[in-house]
Amino acid sequence: MDTSSAIENIQVRSQEAIRLLKKLIETQSFSKEEDRTASLIEEFFTQKNIPFHRKKNNIWAYNLHFDAGKPTLLLNSHHDTVKPNKSWTLNPFEALVRDGKLFGLGSNDAGGCLVSLMAAFSHFYDRNDLTYNIVIAATAEEEISGKEGLEIVIPELPYIAFAIVGEPTDMQLAVAEKGLLVLDCTAKGKSGHAAREEGDNAIYKALKDIDWISNYQFLKVSPTLGPVKMSVTIINAGTQHNVVPDICTFTIDVRATDQYTLEEIIEVIQANIQSEVNARSIRLRPSSIPMDHPIVKAGLSMGREAYGSPTTSDQALLDCPSLKMGPGHSGRSHSADEFIYLHEIEEGITQYIQMLEEVMNK
Structure with a gap:
């Protein structure tokens, strides 16, 4: 694919991702109540002729040329949200675009991450030259550390070599999480x-x-x-x-x-x-990935910075090397009038694809 075609491809995927994110924002998806956003994610995969699996409110799919002889990487983010606080001045369930920002509940945490990962997965879906299998999992109950989210999907998956967990990090590399x-x-x-x-x-x-x-x-x-x-x-x-x-x-x-x-x-x-x-529980364990892991080295080569994250996510449920990374800013999460910049989504998709391309070429 030449440069102009690659840019056009990213732009098309960005537009698709933003359309999906708007639908997700306008559909209530509090933790344990994500059935309708799960159906929207099903519709996205159906329209692209991508087979998928569903368990409770969790949706996952594999790349077309899945090969059991290859290692598998997991792309994961969540589609549940917290409840809006009383300080909102906008309608939290209206996907409002203003000054390059997309406002709405879950836009930043973690809708932008989820749709960007789904766009990256779609980019690689039908490639037959991948050195890794890819599985995308859009999961529930992350905001409450619930037991019917990623935790019930993991047993359904093959052995995972490493994972990228989509949470807003300004696309910096959270190589460890408390x-x-x-x-x-x-x-x-x-x-x-x-x-x-x-x-x-x-x-x-x-x-x-x-x-x-x-x-x-x-x-x-x-x-x-x-x-x-x-x-x-x-x-x-x-x-x-x-x-x-x-x-x-x-x-x-x-x-x-x-x-x-x-x-x-x-x-x-x-x-x-x-x-x-x-x-109360010993489920939410510290997570990390070695600094010399190919996905970390790919991010560092693009000028991204590595850091340790003080917050907890579904990364804590994974028993494999995992990197937390996504478009959006952590400080906007759970805040009134939550938003994500539209350009952050396109940049997130681009970086996910570039990093995964580099890993696939190793």
Whole structure:
């Protein structure tokens, strides 16, 4: 394909992607309520004669010349959204274009990423010279870390050699992502009358543990993600002013790095505080990809920068090297009057294709 034809091809795919994104914006898709946007994605593949699979509200498809003897790469992003906050001044379900911006709920997080990845997949779909198979997965429930999104698709897929997860990163390379560990802790004392020297105040016990949590620093620091971060975010105790509380509960938000497993972090905490510690889940693990991986090197060769992401995405559910990257800016996510620049979508499609072309040529 000559240069002019390649440019025209990208422009056509960009226009298709923007049309799809407008439809997605105008279709409510709160987490667990993504059935109608899943149908829109089905329609997109049907119009292109691309066979697809559906499980719950998740849609995935394979390249035409899938070869079980080749490694497979996964392109993934989500089509669920958070609920709009009260600060919106525009209609969150109207795809409004103004000053080169496309406004609407989910435009930036992560609709722009999803349609750009779908455009890149379509570009490679019928190629018979690929060194990797490609599977695209448009998944649900990412915003709530739900269990009926990417997690139920993974068992249906072949072994994944590496993945690109579409989230707004300004098309920079998030080569690592912190994991999330939520711990519910219980300090136990003994109730008594507050006016007398009775009881064993559970709040005071909890405060000693919280003091340790606020001051402790894990020894190993990740070169890309920095230190493990612990924050006590909820505390509850007491029933009335004159009763010494026998129970105090508190919650720790732990942002884990690739230097520790979640189990190791729990073990350290349990060994240093008196309160009982219970993990809500150990599903959302830290993620990373080597700096010398071909997809990272492809991005770096295009002048993109690598960094560690403090936020958590569906990348945490993948047990393979994964890169988080997509058009749009993270700071616009979940904000009032959310938007993405139209040029960001075209640039995102272009960069996805160029990076994948470089990997395919290795």
